[in-house]
Amino acid sequence: MARCPFGTQRTRRFIPWASIAIPGAGWLLFGLYPSLATIGYSFTRYSGLPGTPLNFCGLCNYSAAFTSLSSVVGDAVRVTLVYVVGATVLQTAAGLGLALLLNRPGRSYAVYRAVIFMPQIFSVAVVGAIFALMFDPYSGPVQKVVNGLFGATSAFLGSSSLALPLVILVNVWMFSGYTMLIYIAGLRNIPPSVYEAAAMDGAGRLRVFRHVTWPLLAPATTVTVFLTAMGTLGEYALLMVLTGGNFGTKTLGLYMYQSAFGGDSQLGYGSMLAMLQFFLTVVIGGGLLFTLRRREISL
Amino acid sequence: MKAPSPVLERTDRGIARGSRPWAKAPTPSTKPAKAITTNVLCFAIAAVLFALPLVYMLLQAFKTYTGFLQNPTGMPDPWTVESFSTAWRQGDFGRQMINSLVYAVIPDTITLILGVFLAFPISRGYFKRSNALYTFFIFSGFLPGGLIPLFIEARTLHLYNSMAGYLILTSLSGAGFFFFVGYIKGIPREIDEAAALDGCGYVRFIFTIIMPQMKPALATFAVFGFVHAWNNLILPLVMLSDAALWPVTRGLYSFFGEYTQNWPLIAAGTFIVAAPILLLFVLLQRHLVEGVAGGAAFGAQGVTAAPTGVAKTGQGEGS
Numbered sequence: 001m002a003r004c005p006f007g008t009q010r011t012r013r014f015i016p017w018a019s020i021a022i023p024g025a026g027w028l029l030f031g032l033y034p035s036l037a038t039i040g041y042s043f044t045r046y047s048g049l050p051g052t053p054l055n056f057c058g059l060c061n062y063s064a065a066f067t068s069l070s071s072v073v074g075d076a077v078r079v080t081l082v083y084v085v086g087a088t089v090l091q092t093a094a095g096l097g098l099a100l101l102l103n104r105p106g107r108s109y110a111v112y113r114a115v116i117f118m119p120q121i122f123s124v125a126v127v128g129a130i131f132a133l134m135f136d137p138y139s140g141p142v143q144k145v146v147n148g149l150f151g152a153t154s155a156f157l158g159s160s161s162l163a164l165p166l167v168i169l170v171n172v173w174m175f176s177g178y179t180m181l182i183y184i185a186g187l188r189n190i191p192p193s194v195y196e197a198a199a200m201d202g203a204g205r206l207r208v209f210r211h212v213t214w215p216l217l218a219p220a221t222t223v224t225v226f227l228t229a230m231g232t233l234g235e236y237a238l239l240m241v242l243t244g245g246n247f248g249t250k251t252l253g254l255y256m257y258q259s260a261f262g263g264d265s266q267l268g269y270g271s272m273l274a275m276l277q278f279f280l281t282v283v284i285g286g287g288l289l290f291t292l293r294r295r296e297i298s299l
Numbered sequence: 300m301k302a303p304s305p306v307l308e309r310t311d312r313g314i315a316r317g318s319r320p321w322a323k324a325p326t327p328s329t330k331p332a333k334a335i336t337t338n339v340l341c342f343a344i345a346a347v348l349f350a351l352p353l354v355y356m357l358l359q360a361f362k363t364y365t366g367f368l369q370n371p372t373g374m375p376d377p378w379t380v381e382s383f384s385t386a387w388r389q390g391d392f393g394r395q396m397i398n399s400l401v402y403a404v405i406p407d408t409i410t411l412i413l414g415v416f417l418a419f420p421i422s423r424g425y426f427k428r429s430n431a432l433y434t435f436f437i438f439s440g441f442l443p444g445g446l447i448p449l450f451i452e453a454r455t456l457h458l459y460n461s462m463a464g465y466l467i468l469t470s471l472s473g474a475g476f477f478f479f480v481g482y483i484k485g486i487p488r489e490i491d492e493a494a495a496l497d498g499c500g501y502v503r504f505i506f507t508i509i510m511p512q513m514k515p516a517l518a519t520f521a522v523f524g525f526v527h528a529w530n531n532l533i534l535p536l537v538m539l540s541d542a543a544l545w546p547v548t549r550g551l552y553s554f555f556g557e558y559t560q561n562w563p564l565i566a567a568g569t570f571i572v573a574a575p576i577l578l579l580f581v582l583l584q585r586h587l588v589e590g591v592a593g594g595a596a597f598g599a600q601g602v603t604a605a606p607t608g609v610a611k612t613g614q615g616e617g618s
Contacts, residue, residue, distance in 0.1 A: 016425035030452075032439055036443075098344070114584045139560075257446070274445075
């Protein structure tokens, strides 16, 4: 513990505490407390209407989730897992491919990188509107192209078989630029001497990638897979704008939002769903960190 | 596709003059024909896959509604800017734009300052368990999402559906301080001792000595914080029921539901909402894009992020 050099003999003990008082209190009040209170509210039937009691009911929400309403919650868990796995795999692949293509010197490549990075600076409300137009079944350009190519029409975001893959694609479109940049940072950290040694040994481009580039990108893969998985696990605003959770796109997060704020104001039940999402986060996040880190070491 | 504006190109020449850490990277561009093919391929990816949806959206805004109905996927005929003024009026985007600015600038500034005041004593280890405190702060980000209790709390404290309340909520809940902790560790302690000996007060020291030293970190955080606050849709949906208090994102969400199928109008509204962020991006794209690539977003500005360093701080970012 270091001594604070500021202030007089009398005040120097209190200066560090005064410094963190306001942001610390804010964090306790609006950060830590709401997080922990979710646990408490998940054991209630609280409706949030002014004047109504908390209606503590033990495990009622959890038992409801696992029995009578199991199909809804089960579906939400399944959709969440598909969404997380699909978006993480595709985004990592897309980001890696883009990084390998675009990690070149030159002004034009800097512009391309900027354009590919750009989508994620927009609000989900903006991205949602853009792709609602692109996939509009009546007047959208995608419908026209698909119709011209295959002579078929589709409801796209209104189709229960296509909606989930499409929102995954929109998510990948929005964020693969970020993954690309993480991989580019990783690529720039690989010393050229490694490539020279590989070239000396007569390794072809595919072998160089498989045995040199990919293993040395392991830390970048750890970061991007972990961040993407955690990000998509908690994401629901984009889904809300694109499909409203209809057509098989209701993730746990969106289900939580809709049960709490979608008119029913089942705040207790919503809190329980937030807890389920938390359990998923811990299991997936912990599992990912463990395997990705071990992979990094063993490579 | 003509996304790169003069500004973009100018800042880009700036990069070209500066150091290029990747210039020595082994890129197989010895054969000019092959290099051109790669360049064209990259251009096609950037233009068709990433820029085209935006450009297409923008084009719709220049159509009249009947023009759109007659030829939804063609070029505007006749061209008109009427949708922009109609959308601006009917969507009340003028008022919302001001709201958005307030909701973005004020919390961004306050969290920035409070973040430094929170980070400095922890970074310097003035508390008995500064490191434990730091770890706890970071891991608290992995606790269950607190949106529902935050809503209940906001109503109890009369912060619900009020501009001041929304500002208090967002100014104080904003994390990001751990972004600064590592950075402050890089500022030598001797400065503290010297300043204290000269009789410099704590607050003055933070504002006049520490914060100027942290300029790159503060700038990056300010930009990302601004963009994040401007784009936020969920919190305004939950906390602000009164349409007069809405930011542009919330307004666009309703506008979108109200004028379904009137795509020229929606496109104009969408572009109005996206324009300030787009402008910011064009002005600062070098900072944002190459900043992330260099690890600036992880608080490792100026450090050629060592692989493990990126991994560690990267995880912090995810919390």
